[in-house]
Amino acid sequence: MTVIDSTTVTAGRARQDLCATEPSPPRPDGQDRYTISEVVACTGLTAHTLRWYERIGLMPHVDRSHTGQRRFTNKDLDWLAFVGKLRLTGMPVADMVRYAELVREGEHTFEARQELLEQTRRDVMARMAELHDTLAVLDYKIDFYAGARKASERA
Numbered sequence: 436m437t438v439i440d441s442t443t444v445t446a447g448r449a450r451q452d453l454c455a456t457e458p459s460p461p462r463p464d465g466q467d468r469y470t471i472s473e474v475v476a477c478t479g480l481t482a483h484t485l486r487w488y489e490r491i492g493l494m495p496h497v498d499r500s501h502t503g504q505r506r507f508t509n510k511d512l513d514w515l516a517f518v519g520k521l522r523l524t525g526m527p528v529a530d531m532v533r534y535a536e537l538v539r540e541g542e543h544t545f546e547a548r549q550e551l552l553e554q555t556r557r558d559v560m561a562r563m564a565e566l567h568d569t570l571a572v573l574d575y576k577i578d579f580y581a582g583a584r585k586a587s588e589r590a
Contacts, residue, residue: 467508467509468507469506469507469511469512470507471486471504473507474507474512477512478512478515478516480515489505492532492535492536493518493528494515495514495535495539497511518531524555524556524558524559525558526555526558530551530555534548534551534552
C-alpha cells in the first residue's frame with residue numbers, strides 16, 4: 436500500500452512532503468516483522484486501538500504468524516504514522532476509513548483521495564484561524580491583567 440510520495444507538484448513546482456521528512460518512530464533494529472507489543476512500544480498506541488483499527492478497516496490486512504499472532508511490517512508502521520497525522524487534523528474516523536478503502540482500491544481513486552485530503556486541509560485552516568483569533572483574545576487579557584497589576588503596585 437503506497438501511502439506517501441516523497442514529493443508533490445504544486446503549480447508546476449516540486450514541494451517536499453513534510454510527512455516523508457519527519458523522523459520515523461524508533462523501531463526495533465533490523466526487523467520488518469513486529470509483534471503487537473513492539474508496535475505499541477514504538478507508536479504509543481494501545482493494543483486495543485490497533486485491534487480496533489484493524490476491525491473497522493482502518494488498517495490494511497495485518498499478516499499473522501503460524502500461531503495467529505499479528506505481525507506488523509514497516510509499511511504498517513508508516514501507515515500508522517500517517518493515520519496519526521490524520522487524527523491530529525481532526526478528520527472523522529469514518530473519513531479515515533474511507534481514505535483507507537480508497538487506497539486499497541488503487542490508483543484510480545487518486546482524485547477522491549485528493550478531495551478528502553483537501554477538505555480536511557480546509558477544515559484545519561479554519562480551525563487554525565479560530566485558534567489564532569482565540570490567541571489574540573488571550574494575549575489581550577494577559578496584557579490587561581499585567582497592566583492592571585502594575586497600576587495597582589504603583590498606587
